[in-house]
Amino acid sequence: MTSVVVYDEVVTAAERLAGIVFHTPLLTSAALDSAVGGRIFLKPECLQRTGSFKFRGAYNRLAVIPEADRAGGVVAYSSGNHAQGVALAARLLALRATIIMPRDAPAVKVERTRADGAEVIFYDRLTEKREAIGAALAAERGATIVPPFDDRHVIAGQGTAGFEAVADLAAMGITADLALVCCGGGGLSSGFAVGSKLPVVAIEPVNWDDVGRSLAGGVIVPVSDPQPTRCDALQTLRMSELTFATLRANHAVAGVVTEAEVARAVAFAFRELKLVVEPGGAVALAAALAGVVDLKGKTAIVVLSGGNVDAKVFAECLAA
Structure with missing residues (x-):
């Protein structure tokens, strides 16, 4: 049986990364709260060193x-x-x-x-x-x-984003109900679930929702019909036994967003939040805006996982 990543590993990673990674802030937006009917705290890992949580x-x-x-x-x-x-x-x-x-x-x-x-x-x-x-x-x-996600040290490192977010909320006297996390191979979503101890919804682009299918079916299901997507960062054909086991152990679920919903989220982040977010880094925001996850009356963390996008793709999203 695969040994899952546990909380103490994230704590150790946080200690190792202190002063090395950026402690990204939690951002709020009245426009976003109004759009979803809840209280949203954005974790902008697009502002992390190298432009992503990785x-x-x-x-x-x-x-x-x-x-x-x-x-x-x-x-x-x-x-x-x-x-x-x-x-x-x-x-x-x-x-x-x-x-x-x-x-x-x-x-x-x-x-x-x-x-x-x-x-x-x-x-x-x-x-x-x-x-x-x-x-x-x-x-x-x-x-x-x-590996990009099939490694416990990598997952624990990604989990420090969740560890930080929950600590920052606690300092404000706030407890989140759940977190929406961008998902490709499951490294960030599984790490975030461990590090935050929150219910996590792993968000994937349409046709690349193998994590959601795997969690729903109780067995790893690879992507069967890969299609073109602007979410290049999330084009993972198969999750690993380690991310699968860790997500299941933390009772994570999943959601799917369309290409159009992702483009709208990229545009929303630019116009309302003044942030450049790549399509793959905007899927969690897309799920919130599209109502894929019902956030009415809830307090949620929404991760913006990366901001490395070519100008042409970014312009396409703004135009869409």
């Missing part, structure tokens, strides 16, 4: 690599946000980093990954297995593989 898990994982294994560096695979998180963490910790990225990854994510000194190797996300490429490269170089 830096939390990446640094937490790299920081525990034994000295004897550091010479081989690290290998990671990512559509962009995990890539940037690993690249920066590796630079800060003086480790060599190689990132395997899909050929259709947003240019801004590729450029910023390289800017932090990482080597980028491209693959086709629909015809090639990034895990196989990563395993072969790691074996050749003696490198440590840093």
Whole structure:
């Protein structure tokens, strides 16, 4: 049986990351509260170092690599946000980093990954297995593989976002009823559930809702019909046993949003919140605005998980 990630691991990660990650604030919006009929606190991880929550898990994982294994560096695979998180963490910790990225990854994510000194190797996300490429490269170089979500240190690091959010609310004398969290492979949503101890709704884009199907069916169900989506950060074909077990242990549920709902959320964040949020980072907000999760009379945390978006895609969302 897979051992789930537990609260003490998130607490340890929070101590390790103190002074390294940004303690992102909780933001409120009268327009958002009015639109959903509840009290919403936004956790803007789009303001995190590298522009997404991924830096939390990446640094937490790299920081525990034994000295004897550091010479081989690290290998990671990512559509962009995990890539940037690993690249920066590796630079800060003086480790060599190689990132395997899909050929259709947003240019801004590729450029910023390289800017932090990482080597980028491209693959086709629909015809090639990034895990196989990563395993072969790691074996050749003696490198440590840093998965985007299938790793307890990564999940615990992501969970510090939930740990922070709940602590900040407690300091205001407020207790949230639930949290809406963006979800691809389940690293952030499972970590957030552990770190916040709140009921979590994992939000996915339509046609990429394997986590929701898996939680509903009690067994991991891969994406069966992958379709184009602006939510490049959430194009994960299969969750892991670890994220599945951790989400189930914390009684998480899931919700789905459409491409149109995501575009409206990106536009809302820009116009009302003055924030740049990428489509994959806006799915939780999209679920709130579209009523996918009923928030009337409730106090909720809504995560904005990333802000790394190409100008063309961002403009399309604003126009939509």
